[in-house]
Amino acid sequence: MVFMKKVISDVGEKFREKECKFTSRRELILKVLLENKGEHLCAEDVYNLVKQKAPDMGLATVYRTLELFQEFNIIHSMDFGDGRKRYEFGGEEGMCHHHHHLICTKCGAIIEVNEDLLEDLESRVSRQHEFTVTNHQLKIFGICKQCV
Numbered sequence: 001m002v003f004m005k006k007v008i009s010d011v012g013e014k015f016r017e018k019e020c021k022f023t024s025r026r027e028l029i030l031k032v033l034l035e036n037k038g039e040h041l042c043a044e045d046v047y048n049l050v051k052q053k054a055p056d057m058g059l060a061t062v063y064r065t066l067e068l069f070q071e072f073n074i075i076h077s078m079d080f081g082d083g084r085k086r087y088e089f090g091g092e093e094g095m096c097h098h099h100h101h102l103i104c105t106k107c108g109a110i111i112e113v114n115e116d117l118l119e120d121l122e123s124r125v126s127r128q129h130e131f132t133v134t135n136h137q138l139k140i141f142g143i144c145k146q147c148v
Contacts, residue, residue, distance in 0.1 A: 003034075004031065004034045004035075007030070007034060008027060008030060008031070008034075011030055011069075011072075011074055012027075014072055014074070015072070018072065020068070025054070025057060025061055025065070026065050026068075028050060028053060028054055028057070029046060029050055029061075029062060029065045029066070029069075030069070030074075032046055032049045032050050032053075033046065033069075033075065033087065033089070035049075036049065037088075037089065038088070038112065040078070040080070040086040040087070040088060040101075040110050041086065041087055042084040042085060042086050042087070043059070043062055043063050043066055043084075043085065043087075044059070044084075046062050046066065046087070047059045047062040050062060066085075066087055069087075070087075074089070075087045075088060075089055076088065076089075078101070078137065078139075080101065080103045080108075080110055080139065081103060081105075081139075081141065082108065086110075100112070100113040100115075100116075100117055100118075100137070100138035100139070100140065101113065101137075101138070101139050101140070102140050102142065102144070103139055103140070103141050103142075104142065104143055104144035104146075104147055105141050105142065105143060106143055106144070106147035107144065107146065107147050109144045109146070109147075111144065113138075113140075117138060118136055118138055122136060
């Protein structure tokens with residue numbers, strides 16, 4: 001709960017800095033994302049969860065808010081091969097950590113690998129090519145233990 005309040009406060013401050021309103025609808029969408037952290041929700045998933053708390057919320061509002069959150073580096077999107085953007089927190093220093101994803105090609109399950117498997121490679125590539133790496137993603141496709 002303390003974490004959620006801090007994130008909401010930080011996001012509200014970021015919106016004020018950008019002279020943008022942090023409305024109650026935007027806050028509700030942020031709360032849904034926080035309550036389901038690690039779930040890799042698509043916009044429709046967020047919409048369905050928000051509708052339980054605010055039945056008058058429109059899908060377009062959810063899409064616009066997610067795009068705004070992404071623009072402000074509050075969340076980032078990924079495509080796990082199903083053509084749908086999935087969202088998770090990250091992009092800004094301190095709000096994310098490097099992790100990778102295992103994606104089951106049979107059931108679509110997404111499993112997080114909570115360690116940075118590419119740190120050495122990233123460092124080597126940076127030195128060899130005089131290239132500043134700002135982020136990376138690793139997606140490994142296969143079949144999960146439930147589907148084997």
